[in-house]
Amino acid sequence: MPDQAPRPGAPPTTGPLMFSFVVRRILLVIPTFIAIAFLTFVAIRLVPGDPIEVRTGERGISPERLAYFRHELGLDQPVWKQFLDYLWQLAHGDFGTSLSTHAPVLTEFTTLFPATLELALSAMIFAVVLGVPAGVIAATRRGTFVDYSLMGVALTGFSMPIFWWGLLLILFFSVTLGWTPVSGRIDLLYYFEPTTGFMLIDSWLSGEDGAFASAVSHLILPTVVLGTIPLATIARMTRSTMLEVLGEDYVRTARAKGLSPFRVIGIHALRNALIPVVTVIGLQVGMLMAGAVLTEYIFSWPGIGTWLIESIQRRDYPVLQGGILLVSGIVILINILVDLLYGVLNPRIRHAR
Amino acid sequence: MALLEIEDLTVEFRTASGLFRAVDGVSLSVDAGEILAIVGESGSGKSVAMLAVMGLLPWSAKVSARRLVFDGNDIAHLSARERRRIVGKDMAMIFQEPMSSLNPCFTVGFQIGETLKAHLGLSRSERRARSIELLAAVGIPDPERRLSAFPHQLSGGMSQRVMIAIAIACQPKLIIADEPTTALDVTIQAQILELLIALQRETGMGLVLITHDMGVVAETAQRVSVHYAGQKVEEQAVRDLFADPHHPYTAALLAALPERSTGRHLPSIPGVVPGQFDRPPACLFEPRCRFATARCRDKAPPRQGALAGFALCHYPLTHGRPIGHPNPAGREVAA
Ligand SMILES: Nc1ncnc2c1ncn2[C@@H]1O[C@H](COP(=O)(O)OP(=O)(O)OP(=O)(O)O)[C@@H](O)[C@H]1O
Ligand SMILES: [Mg+2]
Numbered sequence: 001m002p003d004q005a006p007r008p009g010a011p012p013t014t015g016p017l018m019f020s021f022v023v024r025r026i027l028l029v030i031p032t033f034i035a036i037a038f039l040t041f042v043a044i045r046l047v048p049g050d051p052i053e054v055r056t057g058e059r060g061i062s063p064e065r066l067a068y069f070r071h072e073l074g075l076d077q078p079v080w081k082q083f084l085d086y087l088w089q090l091a092h093g094d095f096g097t098s099l100s101t102h103a104p105v106l107t108e109f110t111t112l113f114p115a116t117l118e119l120a121l122s123a124m125i126f127a128v129v130l131g132v133p134a135g136v137i138a139a140t141r142r143g144t145f146v147d148y149s150l151m152g153v154a155l156t157g158f159s160m161p162i163f164w165w166g167l168l169l170i171l172f173f174s175v176t177l178g179w180t181p182v183s184g185r186i187d188l189l190y191y192f193e194p195t196t197g198f199m200l201i202d203s204w205l206s207g208e209d210g211a212f213a214s215a216v217s218h219l220i221l222p223t224v225v226l227g228t229i230p231l232a233t234i235a236r237m238t239r240s241t242m243l244e245v246l247g248e249d250y251v252r253t254a255r256a257k258g259l260s261p262f263r264v265i266g267i268h269a270l271r272n273a274l275i276p277v278v279t280v281i282g283l284q285v286g287m288l289m290a291g292a293v294l295t296e297y298i299f300s301w302p303g304i305g306t307w308l309i310e311s312i313q314r315r316d317y318p319v320l321q322g323g324i325l326l327v328s329g330i331v332i333l334i335n336i337l338v339d340l341l342y343g344v345l346n347p348r349i350r351h352a353r
Numbered sequence: 354m355a356l357l358e359i360e361d362l363t364v365e366f367r368t369a370s371g372l373f374r375a376v377d378g379v380s381l382s383v384d385a386g387e388i389l390a391i392v393g394e395s396g397s398g399k400s401v402a403m404l405a406v407m408g409l410l411p412w413s414a415k416v417s418a419r420r421l422v423f424d425g426n427d428i429a430h431l432s433a434r435e436r437r438r439i440v441g442k443d444m445a446m447i448f449q450e451p452m453s454s455l456n457p458c459f460t461v462g463f464q465i466g467e468t469l470k471a472h473l474g475l476s477r478s479e480r481r482a483r484s485i486e487l488l489a490a491v492g493i494p495d496p497e498r499r500l501s502a503f504p505h506q507l508s509g510g511m512s513q514r515v516m517i518a519i520a521i522a523c524q525p526k527l528i529i530a531d532e533p534t535t536a537l538d539v540t541i542q543a544q545i546l547e548l549l550i551a552l553q554r555e556t557g558m559g560l561v562l563i564t565h566d567m568g569v570v571a572e573t574a575q576r577v578s579v580h581y582a583g584q585k586v587e588e589q590a591v592r593d594l595f596a597d598p599h600h601p602y603t604a605a606l607l608a609a610l611p612e613r614s615t616g617r618h619l620p621s622i623p624g625v626v627p628g629q630f631d632r633p634p635a636c637l638f639e640p641r642c643r644f645a646t647a648r649c650r651d652k653a654p655p656r657q658g659a660l661a662g663f664a665l666c667h668y669p670l671t672h673g674r675p676i677g678h679p680n681p682a683g684r685e686v687a688a
Contacts, residue, residue, distance in 0.1 A: 250457070253455065255409055
């Protein structure tokens with residue numbers, strides 16, 4: 001039985017094989033983590049000014065006091081020693097405490113992460129919901145005006161610098177038209193204790209009049225800004241895989257059955273075209289995190305991105321190091337999940353022995 | 354009235370270098386309960402002609418026909434929606450590549466059930482029962498378990514059986530089988546062919562069998578239509594065709610059969626089917642024909658009558674001798 005070879009390295013999705021796949025992937029993560037920790041550790045120390053100098057600013061500080069604080073923070077040690085100490089600390093699950101708030105880095109991260117996750121999910125949904133149909137329409141109308149316009153727009157979106165795009169949208173929709181708020185997650189009028197950390201859900205649960213609408217209106221522009229590049233990527237990718245799939249024999253078989261164009265394209269062709277698209281979506285997650293940092297900063301979105309940028313400004317070494325490690329961990333985790341999903345979508349891999 | 358009537362079917366493809374005529378004025382008819390074989394070398398437009406009947410050609414194809422009637426329906430002038438009610442139900446097609454013709458993402462049960470749902474509106478449990486019945490009918494062992502199999506778990510022969518099950522799902526009046534065994538192992542080929550013939554006998558449907566294999570034709574078909582470079586060059590009842598081919602191309606095809614060869618080497622027809630750029634002006638077979646004369650180069654050949662097998666030829670053969678030919682011994686073509 002001439003089975004097609006599964007994608008190399010692709011995971012099985014059931015049984016002990018899948019378990020060992022996941023374990024292997026997680027073990028591989030450890031060296032990656034050490035490398036990331038090392039890079040951030042070195043990079044932040046290459047930036048001129050340490051936490052104490054930045055804190056005292058122009059006032060200055062006496063050399064004795066400076067030496068004292070440096071010793072307190074262990075900054076007088078050689079860098080390699082500091083790094084090994086940091087790894088030792090990490091190995092015990094301790095991400096350190098913030099130099100500016102004195103709260104544990106992990107606590108700050110878990111408090112702020114839902115805001116970022118909400119933005120990222122919303123952007124991804126926006127990108128998939130518009131990108132996949134746009135790609136399908138462009139592919140089925142190949143070579144027509146519709147195709148060229150959609151792909152022209154996608155190319156523009158793809159090459160749009162996030163910062164500029166964000167400012168442009170704020171200028172038009174918030175300043176000129178006054179339709180959307182400029183920054184934040186919800187109007188200051190509303191206050192309620194976070195239950196889930198997702199503003200859309202919390203504002204809904206709060207039952208306060210207008211809170212949900214306010215949360216939605218705050219989410220729109222950041223979603224568009226962050227979702228534009230993934231949207232363009234997904235649209236282009238869907239179009240090209242769709243074009244390939246539309247020429248396949250099984251699509252002709254589907255038409256030979258007398259099925260409606262909707263079933264032929266939307267079920268038989270799309271199901272196959274989506275397999276590579278899912279991989280692309282997975283690869284976008286890393287990009288999405290990078291984009292989220294900028295987007296949050298533009299819209300003063302109180303999430304991980306704003307937190308990290310502020311930590312750079314304060315030279316808050318533990319926050320920056322720990323924050324980047326945690327974000328990388330999440331990106332890696334999502335990539336593993338996408339690999340598993342790939343197997344679910346593709347029966348040839350699911351049943352590979 | 355015939356089940357399928359095709360008159361003067363022409364298919365042209367819009368290509369980067371202009372129109373390419375893949376099917377050129379083909380007329381055919383198939384009766385209910387009949388097996389019609391279409392033979393001819395690769396590139397002679399057999400598949401394209403039948404895809405045109407099914408309405409499965411890509412947008413780059415321009416189809417025209419004087420008459421295209423299936424089961425009383427003028428299919429050339431039906432709306433896409435009306436046509437979809439016939440295609441897959443009363444008229445079904447089986448393709449050359451069974452392995453790639455099934456959708457890799459869906460189970461066998463889904464792919465059979467889909468046809469049943471679209472055309473017969475069967476419920477889920479009815480579809481399941483009927484699918485099992487169909488798989489059993491096409492000789493798939495353990496049909497219940499096979500319903501949940503994915504195409505990559507099937508061999509080529511099994512895949513083709515599934516394709517046949519899909520084709521016969523709604524008890525069609527006509528099945529078009531486009532080289533259904535070419536991609537299969539030799540041992541499997543005979544089984545699949547026998548299955549098709551048996552199903553055809555049982556149900557009394559019409560069957561169009563496209564093939565390269567003259568041996569298959571001799572064993573199965575009642576009538577044969579010989580195609581060359583987009584044209585039908587001859588059509589006869591199978592016994593008559595083998596006994597007395599009227600077109601030199603048919604004669605050459607038959608002479609190329611291994612069991613008919615007399616010399617030590619397998620005979621073959623020298624040259625290739627003309628393509629878009631080397632189309633002869635008059636008779637398309639002229640460059641490869643051992644009887645070709647100046648007339649064949651200058652003047653398009655006439656369509657002969659039924660007695661001469663509707664041969665498209667200036668000098669149709671009778672018992673191997675060209676009628677009206679200036680030099681009936683023929684010229685020997687240099688190998
Ligand atoms: N979509 C297309 N666009 C352009 N030309 C095409 C297209 N499909 C088929 N053709 C051409 O039409 C001609 C007839 O093709 P067809 O597939 O009908 O041949 P065939 O007789 O079925 O051959 P085979 O025995 O190899 O299946 C070929 O020259 C082929 O290149
Ligand atoms: Mg063919």
